[in-house]
Amino acid sequence: MPTPLLLSRRSFLAGSAVAAAALAAGCGNEASARTDVFTAAFQGSGAGEGIDPGVNTLFIDEARMKSVYDGLFECDETMAPIPRLAESGEPNADGTRWRIALRDARWHDGRKFTSRDVLYTLGRVLGPAQKRPFIAASSLAQVDLPGCRAIDDRTVEIVLKEPSFEFLIALSVYGTKIVQDGAADFTRPVGTGPFVFRSFEPGRRFVATANEHYWDGKPGIGELRIVSAEADARVNAVRSGEIDYADNLTPSAHRTLAGGSDLDLVSTPNSGIYFFAMKTDRPPFDKPDVRRAVMRMFDRRELVKVALEGQGEVSNDVFGKGNQYYADLPQHEYDPDEAGRLLRRAGVRDLTFDLFTAPVVYGFVEAARLFADQAAACGARVNVVLGSKDSYYTDALKTGHLTMGQSGPLPIPNHFASRLLTTSPQNRTKWSDPEFDRLYTAAQATPEVEDRAAIYRTMHEILYDRGGFVFFGTTPWNSAARSGYQGLPAGVPNSHGWARFDRVTAR
Missing domain, CATH: 3.40.190.10 (Periplasmic binding protein-like II)
Known part of the structure; x- marks a missing residue:
């Protein structure tokens, strides 16, 4: 220094x-x-x-x-899994059993990394909840823990309750870093x-x-x-x-x-994903045509120019641009006339709703107020309600008709699983669609990547048509170094x- x-x-x-x-x-x-x-x-x-890699986010x-621990797999720049502590992972014919070959590695205290550490980590995440929930409990819920076993020190077999040819993604996301067998005190953590x-x-x-x-x-x-x-x-x-x-x-x-x-500056594109989330389980957003109308009330280019200071790209209500399984669909445009037509078809007059936001990320409040003006030009009244930045993300799960958020890139199947299935723990739009759930299950059980991609595209098309998310812009991730x-x-x-x-x- x-x-x-x-x-x-x-x-x-x-x-x-x-x-x-x-x-x-x-x-x-x-x-x-x-x-x-x-x-x-x-x-x-x-x-x-x-x-604690199981609970802190x-x-x-x-x-x-990242400095102390490793995962079995982690995500590359396209959010596809790459091996880390695992050397490889292979499914059986029906995708219900995965054999994971482990790397020759050691813990910081000199002990060998073995299959027992992997089984302990799975058991910890899927065991009784702590004061703070385990992040990966939902992603790994498909694991049939009693059926999992150590083949030998460097080979573990993970058994699933239902087929999944995408299981390596579940082993790549937040909350899946491997902890040492028996670890319970994370005030002085030991990692690999x-x-x-x-x-x-x-x-x-x-x-x-x-x-x-x-x-x-x-x-x-x-x-x-x-x-x-x-x-x-x-x-x-x-x-x-x-x-x-x-x-x-x-x-x-x-x-x-x-x-x-x-100084050396780094700007990594396509890193921050800004969105609005309509709660689809309550009026007025329980009607698909109202959601379709609201999608036409956003002037995304103006939002990027003003709220995001012009540093970013217009998004299109489809998550995961540039990532594996992204669906490139026609751009949703600002169209007050079409918004009005859809509201009339829905039988909705004098559309009014609350937009709940907070200054937790740069651009949130500016985007909220700018959207309120854009919606007013479409005949809708948006009441911008400011919450506490300290509790916003927790409050936003249950407060308001429309909320805001920012996400980093995620594997698209993980985005679907964690945010858009009926049982998803972070379901900010309260989205519940039996067809969508069925398609996700079908995609997991599909062995070929091309066939899974076709199913995921259909899921994107459903959300693009009548979902609750409006993804309006992606921003670079900026950093500076001496x-x-x-x-x-x-x-x-x-x-x-x-x-x-x-x-x-x-x-």
Whole structure:
């Protein structure tokens, strides 16, 4: 690290007192530490942060967990599964049993990684719920735990309750990183990942050192520090040299830093997916024609231009652009006349509804108010209701007729399973469609990729026609780093390449 906390201390402290304390604690005095210590700042969440891979979901949590743990599989840039702790995964003829060959790897305490660790992790996720629910419990609900077994130390057989030729996706998503057999205390976690845990203070900082015996190669930096910092603090700290890497910068912050000769900027396209969610289980959105009408009330180009500061691309009410199984359908356009015709066909006059949002992500409130104006031109009245940023995502599951959200990329089958089946735990649109559920089950039981893609396209077409999501824009993921490094993370969120620092080295 460079000499700590000099020129920009006042402006940095103004950005975030908590972050400043964390960064001050994390910086050393030796000029030579620059090549040994790498400090990355992410959006913080105070005491809500954690390092249990089964339950913690924040971006900063994921960054820490990527350094300590590995999954059997993780997602590549197209959200397709790639092997990590697993060397391969093969289904039987009907897709009800998967044989997973494991990599030769060791835990940080020197123990060998074996099939017992995999079975313990599955049992933990599918066992009794903790105070906070296990993230992957729904994704892995298809696992028939009593039928699973260790063939030997490096081969495990996972049995499913029903056929699934997409099961490797379920092993790739949040909440599926492998923990050590018997692990119950995650205050000092032991993993197989590229860095060995040293210390963690929620809301402040995490420190880990290089795993000299990492199965995928020794990291290029000796010590990784991940600190919590608000948006302004991240910008000020990377500009002044108090940190080496700042994650998730707004478009305006990215433009502000663009002129700095001592900074390297990374902008990964197609990374943030902005949406509105209609609750389809209640008036007025229980009528398909009302939902179709609302889809025509959005001027998506204007929303991207104004609310997202012009940094992004127009989306089209189809999730997962650029990913495996994406359906390229004709663009939904802003069409007040068609919106009016559909409302008349639905027998709805004087359409009025609440739009519940909060300033949790840049552009939310601006997009909400701009949409209210666009809907007014179509004869609809939208009441923008602001909630608390601290509890918004929990409140939005049950509050309002229309809500907002932002998602990182996900495998499309996982998006369907976690958000759009009748039993999905994160069903923000309260979508329940027997035909959709049946098609998802059929896709899982279909062996050939091309045939599954055709079924998924039909599911996209149903949602595009009468679903509850309006995906209006995709944004890049912006980050900045001090010059002098190579191998900086450049993957989309939720992919293997996002927030991985084991390939960072000094130039």
